Amino acid sequence: MGADVNQSEKQGIRERFLNECLLLSKLDHQNVVKFVGVHFSPEDRSDVTLIMEQLHMDLDKFLDPDQRPNIDTYTKLSILLDVSSGLLYLHTQLAKPIIHRDL
Numbered sequence: 001m002g003a004d005v006n007q008s009e010k011q012g013i014r015e016r017f018l019n020e021c022l023l024l025s026k027l028d029h030q031n032v033v034k035f036v037g038v039h040f041s042p043e044d045r046s047d048v049t050l051i052m053e054q055l056h057m058d059l060d061k062f063l064d065p066d067q068r069p070n071i072d073t074y075t076k077l078s079i080l081l082d083v084s085s086g087l088l089y090l091h092t093q094l095a096k097p098i099i100h101r102d103l
Contacts, residue, residue, distance in 0.1 A: 017048070023098070024050075031086030059083075 005013070024035035034053035041047035059079070061067060083103075090098040 021050070026094075027090075027098075029086055029089040029093075031082045032089060 021035070021038050027035065033055065036051040036053060039049045039051060041049075063071065063079075087100060087103070090100060
């Protein structure tokens with residue numbers, strides 16, 4: 001964290017981060033990537049890595065027409081339904097809904 005951040009702001013940032021990690025750890029849906037844990041660098045505690053479930057390919061690469069020029073409509077609809085199912089879970093099945101802003 002930068003030198004211009006006071007102690008109170010640092011504490012607020014830490015609390016929001018830990019609350020987000022706690023929230024991520026509670027998510028349980030087949031169409032939402034699983035949160036595994038968090039790693040703090042021993043050299044610099046502000047260097048943090050979120051550890052998530054390993055996936056073999058991301059959706060952007062899977063849908064890349066150069067990689068897969070002939071994806072059938074059934075597969076595309078199946079993906080759309082899976083993504084929608086994950087979003088529905090995030091929006092409706094938790095005490096406080098999660099809005100995924102960069103999907």
